[in-house]
Amino acid sequence: MKSAVVVFPGSNRERDMLYALELITGVKPHAVWHTERDLPDVDLVVLPGGFSYGDYLRTGAIAARGNIMPAIAKAADRGVRILGVCNGFQILCEAGLLPGVLMRNAGLKFVCRHVKLQVVNAETDFTRKYERGQVWNCPVAHGDGNYFTDTDTLARLEGEGRVALRYAEGTNPNGSLNDIAGILNERGNVFGLMPHPENMIEPLNGATDGRALFESVLEAVA
Amino acid sequence: MKARIKVTLKNGVLDPQGKAIEGALGALGFSGIESVRQGKFIEVELAEKDRTKAAAAIDEMCRKLLANTVIENYAVELDEK
């Protein structure tokens, strides 16, 4: 699988993501600088975690208006898989590629800890290697992960199975609506989540539960 | 020209910071606080001297970047200076 990681000023988990993708797919991913206007020919585009533009103004807001974003929107239209993790998720929301917004954590503090994620929909390109209902461990590290959207959108997301991951067993770290941890776009090829599966891929990380997410995409594009 | 922009959350949008401030004020012993909402206050200095043009530019800035119109409203005041 060919993949690309988009790097914005202030991205800081891009090296983690590049490493994870290389480890799991066996192919070195492209690193794409935000000023580019075209993407390389890839099967997966990842917007990594970090504090693009310092998270100033609103998380993801400035990055979402960067040069590379139209190319990402076009790729999404073509059905290329797009994955946004943490700040990447925030950027996708700000860019309108996913609905809703990620607001300040309900506790107002940055939270770095392991949470439990429940697979709500195991039929997506990003979760097919998990079982439906499966609960897995994954770290979160964010200050703005509190997912919010209007009631109509929420009903649609839930109704269409687009809430793929939820925080399980009272581990919601940020107060997000319906314990939402990760959502899909309508077509199912754009996925955003707050937790960091790229930091859960080796025994060193305590468990390897995050691998299946990348392996899902690998299988989907095969 | 100086523009003063207030960006506020729309009604019905959850405001975790406002809620926290409300709680904190209560904890500090302030009573009778019915609600607190937190927004942003942005000041932009423009070279533009023409009021209409400046207003149009600021409005565009708000729509394109300064406010997320899905959840936020904005109000602009212009000031010669």
Added chain:
Amino acid sequence: MKARIKVTLKNGVLDPQGKAIEGALGALGFSGIESVRQGKFIEVELAEKDRTKAAAAIDEMCRKLLANTVIENYAVELDEK
């Protein structure tokens, strides 16, 4: 009584947010922007009906919590409603 509070950074205090917004506006093609400063805008609804008392309470809230007076200034507008 409704209080509208603007909390702004003191002169000379570095404003990384304002700087980033300024850069972003430039990148979006807006020209003639001389400076951008970002502050907070807080709205507090009070049960208090007496203007003087409300003003005193809000001022105390600002000093104790809403503004960091080491680096920030605040300005309050009161509004019957």
Added chain:
Amino acid sequence: MIPNVVPVTPELIAEHGLKPDEYQRILDLIGREPTLTELGIFSAMWNEHCSYKSSKKWLRTLPTTGPRVICGPGENAGVVDIGDGQAIIFKMESHNHPSYIEPHEGAATGVGGILRDVFTMGARPVAALNALRFGAPEHPRTRHIVSGVVAGIGGYGNSFGVPTIGGEVNFDPSYNGNCLVNAFAAGLADADKIFYSEAKGVGLPIVYLGSKTGRDGIHGATMASAEFGEGTEEKRPTVQIGDPFSEKLLLEACLELMASGAVIAIQDMGAAGLTCSAVEMGAKGNLGVELDLDKVPCREDGMSAYEMMLSESQERMLMVLDPAREKDAEAIFVKWGLDFAIIGKTTDDLRFRVRRHGDVMADLPIKELGDQAPEYDRPWIATAKPETLSPASAPAPSDVGEALARLIGLPDMCSRRWVWEQYDHLIQGNTAVGPGGDAAVIRVERQKKGLAFSLDVTPRYCAADPVEGGKQAVAECWRNLTAVGAEPLAITDNLNFGNPEKPEIMGQLVGCIQGIGEASRALDFPVVSGNVSLYNETNGKGILPTPTIGGVGLLPDVAQRATIPFKAEGEAIILVGETKGHLGQSIYLRDIAGKSDDKSAPPPVNLAVERRNGDFVRTEIRAGNLTAVHDLSDGGVFVALAEMAIASGIGARVKPETALPLHAWAFGEDQARYLVTMPEKDAESFMARAAQAGVPAARIGVTGGSELTLAGATPISLVELGVAHEGWLPAYMAEGAEL
């Protein structure tokens, strides 16, 4: 604009922190009255922070070399060889006063400063830690400071992208008006690609890179100068604000620039910004420096030479570039969107010359600015040697189990989760042991080996006996690194003390340095970098002497690390090291027995024993013989047992064979000890190996169950212990919500 030539009054001199004899020294050096800018430059170069004038004499006694030391004190950070052509670069620095004035920004900029010290040398930061000391919990400002400092440290490190993986938090009334924020950072580089600050070559461009210069942190000195200018309001000294976003860009730009081969010398602008960095680069390289301040990127209008030379605006660098590579360098600056400018050049006349609007504002001999700084042999009085408290004379609790339940939930003993959950301790994906272990461990990126880090000091020991306290701080740090299986390599120190002009305080400083020196020599644990923070006083009362030690260790295979939690039921628990029940200066005595005025001796440190016991434990860890390891410190055996049990959810049954009073055995703070576990079947051979190595070891119990049971004490449920341990800090912080 402030005029440059002003009458130099005694008040002006005093306001610049210069003593009359120091001013005389300036007159002798330059043969005329200094201009205001020159006075500012001298005050910056000759203050305690930059010149180490009170501590230099004693710092020289520290061992700073070793087979693995590539670069000791004298550069931005120490450099230590970790094999495979790689080096670890690290240092610790204080930001105490700024953090008291504005906790969030003060702590944030402290983190920013130490990260810059590390990446200035060409290293990518891989770990950050912090040692924090706050006033008494009940003091009205403490909560506000804790909240701001923690958020500030997290806010900066999280955004910058370095894992913050450990540190210390303590509370004591002596820090009520003077908190301590000691920030540590470590970075990785190739050993043959380290960058230094020594300028080389005459007529080369000096380049300014990073954020614009404003009137940040121009301390008291500005107040003095303000009366000479108009618009004093506008020029009031301002707090430094951290901008981790700019720092991240600066990091990436610097590393890219260094890789391009364009950098000849580089120096970050820390304390006394442009002044210190430019003078150091020139003086080290035996070169003069000429600056044209009109070229400096400024954030504010009308800044004078004086202000620009003293500004402490953050996220700035100074470098000497290879002129042939100027275009490549420029492309990198532009890519990262950073301000840059050629602001001067190196010269061959050994002068430090500063121009503004074409006028020479300062013209000083560059070498003398640093070399001729005053150095003091301040009078000192050694702290009187305290008496040792016998175990029998320490009051016993009504029940040892109940005492443990209280101890584990005390401000100084409870879990720090509330703090470290605000720190991204997982970023970079290499965290093997995060906060909460004896030492934090990271894997070296894409390698098998690992690095361990720990910050330690027990200020109450240092107060009672500075020499033993200094030794103990180094020994405890060494022990913590050993307890995870690492070979301790080297340390950095951060010496926080009161006013050195008082002989008792100077005696504490001298004693602690002596103890640190002794221990680091005995343990082959050299000092490769450090920082001194003096005048930590309020209303004439000094803080507890707090020489924080930051140690780094190496694990050949990160998979062999040892951790605290028990791993299975029914395992043997063995106490390694000798237990004499030393309760003097213990947490038990202070907080449970209520002897807050304890004047007795702290536990003595036998460095040979420390080394023997530690080497034995490390060998056992590396041989894969141990399932859990925890070093013993505050609170002794019983607290360590409780921590191992809480961390695992597995209880223990313990029955000591000892003639000591039970509370002295349980809570004594004797040094050089560890608790280890292993499968029951392996215990016998372990005991035999210990005996052979001459290491005291005692089987004290077995893991299992859901309680901690000590023969002779009421059993306590792990749930109860866990609640007590986790509860205090969040509950305390929740009482006064902050934004």
